[in-house]
Amino acid sequence: MPTLVSDRKKSAARAGRPLPELIFGDLWEFDPAPETADPKLKARYNLFIDGQFVAPKSGKHFDSINPANEQKLAEIALGGPGDVDAAYQAAHKAFASWSQLPGRDRAKYLFRIARLLQDRAREFAVAETLDGGKPIKESRDFDVPMAAAHFFYHAGWADKTEYVAPGRRVAPLGVVGQVIPWNFPLLMLAWKLAPALAMGNCVVIKPAETTSITALKLAEILQDAGLPPGVVNIVTGAGETGAAVMAHPLAAKIAFTGSTEVGKIIMRSLAGSDKKMTMELGGKAANIIFEDAPIDQAVEGIINGIFFNQGHVCCAGSRLLIHEPVAEKVIGKLRHRLRVLRVGDPMDKNTDVGAINSKDQLEKIEELVAAGVKEGAELYQAPCRLPPKGFYFRPTLLTGVTMSHRVAREEIFGPVLSILTFRTVEEAVEKANNTPYGLSAGVWTDKGSRILKLSTELKAGVVWANTYNKFDPASPFGGYKESGFGREGGRQGLLDYAKIV
Amino acid sequence: MSTRLPITKTPKVYIGGAFIRSESGRTYPIADAAGTFYANIPQCTRKDLRNAVEAAAKAGPGWAKRTAYNRGQILYRLGEMVEARRLEMAGAIAAGGSSAAAAAKEVAAAIDRLIYYAGWADKYEQVLGSVNPVASPHFNFTVTEPMGIVGVLAPAEAPLLGLLSLLIPAITSGNTVVALASESRPYPAILLGEMLATSDLPGGVVNLLTGLRKELLPTFATHTHLRALSAVAGADERRQLALGAAESVKRTHFLKAEEKYDWFADTAQSLYAIRDFLEFKTTWHPIGA
Numbered sequence: 114m115p116t117l118v119s120d121r122k123k124s125a126a127r128a129g130r131p132l133p134e135l136i137f138g139d140l141w142e143f144d145p146a147p148e149t150a151d152p153k154l155k156a157r158y159n160l161f162i163d164g165q166f167v168a169p170k171s172g173k174h175f176d177s178i179n180p181a182n183e184q185k186l187a188e189i190a191l192g193g194p195g196d197v198d199a200a201y202q203a204a205h206k207a208f209a210s211w212s213q214l215p216g217r218d219r220a221k222y223l224f225r226i227a228r229l230l231q232d233r234a235r236e237f238a239v240a241e242t243l244d245g246g247k248p249i250k251e252s253r254d255f256d257v258p259m260a261a262a263h264f265f266y267h268a269g270w271a272d273k274t275e276y277v278a279p280g281r282r283v284a285p286l287g288v289v290g291q292v293i294p295w296n297f298p299l300l301m302l303a304w305k306l307a308p309a310l311a312m313g314n315c316v317v318i319k320p321a322e323t324t325s326i327t328a329l330k331l332a333e334i335l336q337d338a339g340l341p342p343g344v345v346n347i348v349t350g351a352g353e354t355g356a357a358v359m360a361h362p363l364a365a366k367i368a369f370t371g372s373t374e375v376g377k378i379i380m381r382s383l384a385g386s387d388k389k390m391t392m393e394l395g396g397k398a399a400n401i402i403f404e405d406a407p408i409d410q411a412v413e414g415i416i417n418g419i420f421f422n423q424g425h426v427c428c429a430g431s432r433l434l435i436h437e438p439v440a441e442k443v444i445g446k447l448r449h450r451l452r453v454l455r456v457g458d459p460m461d462k463n464t465d466v467g468a469i470n471s472k473d474q475l476e477k478i479e480e481l482v483a484a485g486v487k488e489g490a491e492l493y494q495a496p497c498r499l500p501p502k503g504f505y506f507r508p509t510l511l512t513g514v515t516m517s518h519r520v521a522r523e524e525i526f527g528p529v530l531s532i533l534t535f536r537t538v539e540e541a542v543e544k545a546n547n548t549p550y551g552l553s554a555g556v557w558t559d560k561g562s563r564i565l566k567l568s569t570e571l572k573a574g575v576v577w578a579n580t581y582n583k584f585d586p587a588s589p590f591g592g593y594k595e596s597g598f599g600r601e602g603g604r605q606g607l608l609d610y611a612k613i614v
Numbered sequence: 615m616s617t618r619l620p621i622t623k624t625p626k627v628y629i630g631g632a633f634i635r636s637e638s639g640r641t642y643p644i645a646d647a648a649g650t651f652y653a654n655i656p657q658c659t660r661k662d663l664r665n666a667v668e669a670a671a672k673a674g675p676g677w678a679k680r681t682a683y684n685r686g687q688i689l690y691r692l693g694e695m696v697e698a699r700r701l702e703m704a705g706a707i708a709a710g711g712s713s714a715a716a717a718a719k720e721v722a723a724a725i726d727r728l729i730y731y732a733g734w735a736d737k738y739e740q741v742l743g744s745v746n747p748v749a750s751p752h753f754n755f756t757v758t759e760p761m762g763i764v765g766v767l768a769p770a771e772a773p774l775l776g777l778l779s780l781l782i783p784a785i786t787s788g789n790t791v792v793a794l795a796s797e798s799r800p801y802p803a804i805l806l807g808e809m810l811a812t813s814d815l816p817g818g819v820v821n822l823l824t825g826l827r828k829e830l831l832p833t834f835a836t837h838t839h840l841r842a843l844s845a846v847a848g849a850d851e852r853r854q855l856a857l858g859a860a861e862s863v864k865r866t867h868f869l870k871a872e873e874k875y876d877w878f879a880d881t882a883q884s885l886y887a888i889r890d891f892l893e894f895k896t897t898w899h900p901i902g903a
Contacts, residue, residue, distance in 0.1 A: 377860050377861065383856070384853050384854075384856035384860060385850075387870075564899065568895070575896050576897045578898060579900055583748075587746040589756050594862075605742075
């Protein structure tokens with residue numbers, strides 16, 4: 114029998130208080146609901162250069178593990194400067210004909226890639242979840258379909274580039290060097306490749322070292338699509354490989370998605386090179402909830418805003434600003450919601466919060482949360498059981514956070530929500546903007562004019578009003594201030610891959 | 615009849631809507647084309663630059679909130695002010711070494727450039743912004759916003775047209791500017807300040823410094839309240855500016871000083887010069903009851 118928190122049900126109702134909630138505890142176990150599709154992994158992945166899979170010049174490979182159970186999934190080639198150079202030479206050679214190809218033909222290649230990815234969607238979703246630790250329902254319903262959508266959207270632009278910069282003509286830049294992060298491995302690949310190729314550029318791209326598998330699986334699709342060799346080259350490896358990709362003299366443009374810290378290092382290293390750059394960096398988004406907000410809907414949005422993809426999201430709503438009159442109510446509902454989040458095996462179709470991407474990242478999260486508690490924040494964690502192996506972190510609320518706390522200023526990049534309160538609209542705006550970041554923000558209110566006021570005053574590239582963490586290839590994404598520059602998606606994003614002539 | 619001894623003007627820089635000397639009291643002399651002493655120009659310091667940034671920061675929110683129509687009218691008014699004093703401005707440019715014809719041509723082009731951007735003020739948003747057809751029940755739109763304070767480093771030549779070509783597109787969208795005039799030919803910028811002051815442009819929206827480039831460049835590079843840089847710069851300068859810009863992820867737009875740039879070309883004025891100093895903001899809202 115489920116037990117009632119309180120047996121004074123009638124008196125509670127009489128007093129106008131909400132009815133006591135049902136707590137099921139561990140009374141009924143969820144049956145496992147594992148996704149079983151075959152990810153069709155190879156034992157070893159080589160570099161993808163000039164249309165072929167080639168062994169790295171070093172002969173070295175490194176292991177890619179499943180963060181959910183720490184088991185080895187595959188070996189990934191360790192690319193070095195020589196491999197990066199070979200990739201650039203191939204891209205440079207391919208650019209001559211690729212950039213001259215009629216736009217409608219470039220479009221057809223991109224359409225093919227989108228379709229081939231849709232054909233193999235489940236296989237890719239499983240590979241993504243095994244390699245990165247995100248819940249299968251997210252890779253299945255978000256990452257993979259959205260990646261396909263990006264190719265499909267940008268395909269249609271390839272023969273319409275004269276509409277990208279009205280009044281002026283545009284031309285491709287040449288070879289673009291790209292480095293992408295581990296939080297959305299396939300989706301970030303699509304965000305980078307699709308606009309670059311649509312505008313007639315060739316690409317050398319490096320996936321994150323912990324999540325290279327879906328990039329190399331996509332290389333199989335590029336082969337199947339008949340994409341001319343050298344148009345896309347994928348070089349795997351760690352930071353040094355990335356630095357070689359960024360520094361190569363043949364790169365006309367550099368596009369980077371990752372932390373602000375590394376973004377600044379790249380900007381410094383490219384100073385004086387006259388290379389074009391776009392940077393999609395970190396964030397510390399404020400999610401602002403007013404007393405007139407639809408509270409239950411807002412709570413769902415707040416939960417999605419911070420626990421989507423274990424909080425490994427640059428635009429995560431990691432600072433919750435609650436209007437004081439509803440602070441207690443909202444926090445109470447959040448705690449309740451946290452208790453029913455299902456944390457664990459990413460391959461289980463019921464899992465809400467999966468594995469932290471790597472041991473390194475888990476340690477960073479632990480360190481920052483400990484600092485938050487030490488600075489005076491109150492900790493609340495979901496009382497869930499975590500799998501014995503793998504990297505997991507309990508969904509966490511930190512209340513009583515102030516603006517000076519590290520957990521309010523630094524990007525945690527994990528399932529940790531820092532909660533602050535405010536009294537006036539002005540205070541909310543001031544607190545929201547009081548950060549070097551400016552990637553995204555959320556506003557929850559029933560008042561239309563307040564939404565428009567806040568969306569005007571919040572210094573962020575994306576503002577979600579009464580929703581959060583929504584993405585679309587037609588919707589430009591990118592930051593203000595130290596969250597980077599340039600946009601990805603939409604007509605605005607395309608111009609970052611072209612020059613005006 | 616004896617010739618009248620003219621009153622010479624003390625050049626002052628226009629910062630925060632006021633005409634000031636450098637806080638340091640320093641000046642440097644400039645000569646006319648014949649090599650005769652022409653004037654002592656304020657040799658502004660890093661402190662002057664920081665003060666100018668503060669003035670620009672104060673003026674910024676109000677300027678950005680003006681209606682686009684109003685900003686356009688004010689830019690047009692500035693065109694009227696320069697037009698009315700075009701002979702004086704041409705004289706100042708000619709004194710710096712241009713032929714009389716070249717000076718007149720530069721002033722005419724500068725006025726036309728002002729009028730060009732005045733017209734863009736209430737139009738660029740419709741060309742650059744968008745409503746985005748997302749595949750979910752949301753109303754999704756992208757608008758532009760000014761970046762904030764833009765640091766401008768003017769080219770040595772085309773002392774008026776070069777400066778205005780960098781400065782005007784930035785303020786058209788509601789940015790404010792702290793600019794360093796041509797070091798060797800600063801006088802037209804001094805005069806421009808007087809025209810700005812009578813143009814209805816709020817004080818602090820444009821702040822014009824004169825002085826030595828190599829003294830001020832490091833602060834332009836690193837001042838974190840400058841959110842973008844628009845500069846005609848040599849290779850070493852570009853490197854130095856980009857290094858400083860990295861510290862606060864500052865946006866940079868450079869023209870190469872070593873390449874001859876035609877300020878009179880059709881392509882020297884462009885919607886995309888406005889776009890270079892805009893942020894794009896995308897707002898999502900559910901469509902439903």
